[in-house]
Amino acid sequence: MSKHYSEEDLILYYYEERPRRAEVERHLDSCAQCAAAYRDLASTLKMIATPEAPERDEQYGLEVWQRIRHQLPEQEMPWWSAWFRADRLALAGAFAVLVVAARVAGRWWSAGTVVAPPVASLGTAKPSAADDAGNANALNQAGRDRILLSSVAEHLDRSDRVLTDIMNARAGGDLSAEKRWAEDLVATNRLYRQDATDAGEHSVALLLDELERSLLAIVHTPSRATAARLDEIRRRIDAASLLFKVRVLGNELRQRESVPDNRTPRALAAQRS
Amino acid sequence: MDVTDVTDAGAVVARARQGDSEAFQTLVERHSRRAFQLAYRMTGNEQDAEDVVQEAFIRAYRQLNRFEARAHFSTWLHRIVANCSVDLIRSRRSRYDHASTDDLAPTEQPETGDANPERLAASAQIEQKVASAMSELSPLERAAFTLRHYEGRSIAEIGKTLGLGTSATKHSVFRAVRKLRAALEPLRGES
Numbered sequence: 001m002s003k004h005y006s007e008e009d010l011i012l013y014y015y016e017e018r019p020r021r022a023e024v025e026r027h028l029d030s031c032a033q034c035a036a037a038y039r040d041l042a043s044t045l046k047m048i049a050t051p052e053a054p055e056r057d058e059q060y061g062l063e064v065w066q067r068i069r070h071q072l073p074e075q076e077m078p079w080w081s082a083w084f085r086a087d088r089l090a091l092a093g094a095f096a097v098l099v100v101a102a103r104v105a106g107r108w109w110s111a112g113t114v115v116a117p118p119v120a121s122l123g124t125a126k127p128s129a130a131d132d133a134g135n136a137n138a139l140n141q142a143g144r145d146r147i148l149l150s151s152v153a154e155h156l157d158r159s160d161r162v163l164t165d166i167m168n169a170r171a172g173g174d175l176s177a178e179k180r181w182a183e184d185l186v187a188t189n190r191l192y193r194q195d196a197t198d199a200g201e202h203s204v205a206l207l208l209d210e211l212e213r214s215l216l217a218i219v220h221t222p223s224r225a226t227a228a229r230l231d232e233i234r235r236r237i238d239a240a241s242l243l244f245k246v247r248v249l250g251n252e253l254r255q256r257e258s259v260p261d262n263r264t265p266r267a268l269a270a271q272r273s
Numbered sequence: 274m275d276v277t278d279v280t281d282a283g284a285v286v287a288r289a290r291q292g293d294s295e296a297f298q299t300l301v302e303r304h305s306r307r308a309f310q311l312a313y314r315m316t317g318n319e320q321d322a323e324d325v326v327q328e329a330f331i332r333a334y335r336q337l338n339r340f341e342a343r344a345h346f347s348t349w350l351h352r353i354v355a356n357c358s359v360d361l362i363r364s365r366r367s368r369y370d371h372a373s374t375d376d377l378a379p380t381e382q383p384e385t386g387d388a389n390p391e392r393l394a395a396s397a398q399i400e401q402k403v404a405s406a407m408s409e410l411s412p413l414e415r416a417a418f419t420l421r422h423y424e425g426r427s428i429a430e431i432g433k434t435l436g437l438g439t440s441a442t443k444h445s446v447f448r449a450v451r452k453l454r455a456a457l458e459p460l461r462g463e464s
Contacts, residue, residue, distance in 0.1 A: 008447050015421060015446075017428050044454045044461060048403050050423045053313035053322070060309065061302030068301070068327050069294070073335045 004031065010038050014045060056220075063216045070209070145199060149257045152192050152204060156250035159185055159211055163243050166218055167234055171227035175218075182218040189215060207249055210240050286346050290337045297337075301330050304347060308354045314423045315358035315416060317407060325361055329354040352434045355416060359435065362412040399460055406456030410449050417442055418449035 005013070005024065012018035028035045162181050169175060193208040217233050225233075237243060288296035305326060312325035333340075333353050340349050407415055416435055420426040426434070432442040 007451070008443070011447055011450050012443070015428075040461075041450075041454070044457050045422070045450070047399050047457055047460070048422060048453060049400075051314055051317065051400075053310040054319055056306045056309050061305035064305040064326055064330065065298045065301045068330050069298070071327075071331055072294070072297070073331065 004034050005037075007037070007041065010034075010041050013038070014042055059216065059220050063213070063220065066209070066213055066216060146257055148192075148195055148199060149253045152196065152208075153250050153253040153257065155185070155188055155192055156211075156246050156253070159189075159215065160243065160246050160250065162218065163214065163237055163246065166230070167237065167243070169225070169230060171230055172224055174223060175221060175225055176223045179219055179221065179223060182215045186212060186215045186219060204249065204253075207245055210242060211246065214240070214242055282346055283342060286337070286340065287342070289334075290340070297334055300333075300346060304350050305330075307347065308350060311351060311354050311424065312358055315355060315419050316361060317404060321358075321361055321365070325354060325357045328361070329357045332357060355420065355434050356436075359412045359416045362415060395460075399457070402457055402460055403453065406453050409456070410452060411445075413437070414445045414449040414452070417445035418453070421446050 005027065009018060009024070013021065013024050018024060028038055158181075162178055162185060165178050166175075169178070189208055189212045193205050193212065196202075196205040196208060214233070214237050217236055221229055221233060285296045285299050289300055308326045308329055309322055312322035312329070313319065316322050316325060329350065333350055336353075340346065407418075410418065413435065417431055417437075420431045420434065421428070428439060428442050428446070431437070431446075432439050435442065437445070
């Protein structure tokens with residue numbers, strides 16, 4: 001080959017993307033100009049080392065999941081799937097059952113056998129055995145809610161101490177104890193968050209969710225954390241005003257715990273019913 | 274990855290497509306670290322990489338229906354992460370223009386007793402120069418170069434990932450290499 005290879009040819013050759021490599025190789029062996037151009041290109045590209053991504057440990061996936069799980073949107077569905085959506089099928093099924101039931105009832109129902117009590121009388125009726133049982137259940141429920149409040153308040157106190165330790169930790173110091181502590185708290189936190197959600201305590205659940213992310217960040221921090229890593233965690237805690245919120249909620253829960261009229265949404269609902 | 278893994282992965286993806294959030298959680302847990310590495314190389318910034326990983330999984334969840342069962346989830350996700358990175362670089366272009374020179378700067382050099390300080394300094398200087406030059410590339414040039422040079426993907430794969438033709442992909446790589454060579458030229462004698 002008499003002509004020289006272009007820079008583009010040599011780039012493709014470097015990345016092993018050029019066809020007829022043997023031909024190029026032979027040319028480079030015999031052409032000093034192209035060989036020099038290739039050496040120049042290759043030495044520059046070899047200077048560009050792959051950047052090392054900061055380490056992410058085994059728990060990282062869980063951390064990502066914690067961050068995105070509340071943001072997951074509706075999945076895009078194929079157009080025809082709208083006709084087969086479970087809720088529509090269920091609705092159609094329920095409607096069919098209703099039609100059949102109405103036909104059967106129309107045949108066998110004898111009119112005038114049941115008279116519904118007037119709505120106004122519900123509030124003044126004397127409590128029956130069933131009402132007593134309902135009240136007992138409501139009281140049991142209120143007791144359980146009170147225990148939940150007390151446990152979450154203690155959990156927040158413990159979390160407060162770990163977060164405070166981290167806020168005051170010095171770079172390069174040993175954080176093994178804080179990490180172990182945070183790991184235990186993460187496990188407990190998940191249970192309380194679920195309980196809070198079930199009890200309709202959405203603001204508590206939300207704060208526990210935020211807390212979990214910071215606790216996970218502590219768990220995933222090396223035992224001898226660098227100043228940069230510690231700063232990152234502190235910024236996360238600060239950005240969410242987490243310590244402040246943890247303290248305020250802890251106090252609020254203890255106050256609610258000491259009030260006889262336990263005003264949890266579930267207790268209130270139980271008392272109303 | 275053996276056949277069992279593939280079958281298992283297929284079953285998990287199938288469950289996720291039916292709206293099973295636990296199955297999707299499994300996918301997130303399995304693929305996050307690799308997604309983060311790619312996002313970091315593409316964006317050159319830790320916080321941006323975190324944002325890309327989250328956005329990529331959210332986008333993947335929304336588009337699970339488009340995932341072809343015979344494909345590998347990791348390959349499909351790789352494509353989403355790459356495109357999310359390009360989108361993020363585009364949207365933060367002005368920030369990159371001013372700030373990202375420092376992003377890939379070696380903040381924590383490993384301390385080895387026998388390392389030559391001059392060599393370490395030169396290496397840090399090159400890294401800084403590369404980071405600076407990378408920030409000058411257009412989003413597509415940066416993405417194409419990252420996928421070719423750092424990730425070892427072929428031109429054909431890169432084109433498919435970024436939705437470009439072969440010629441456009443090659444030219445993105447060529448332009449990137451040309452700009453990086455120009456930026457690194459002053460250091461060549463020193464290295």
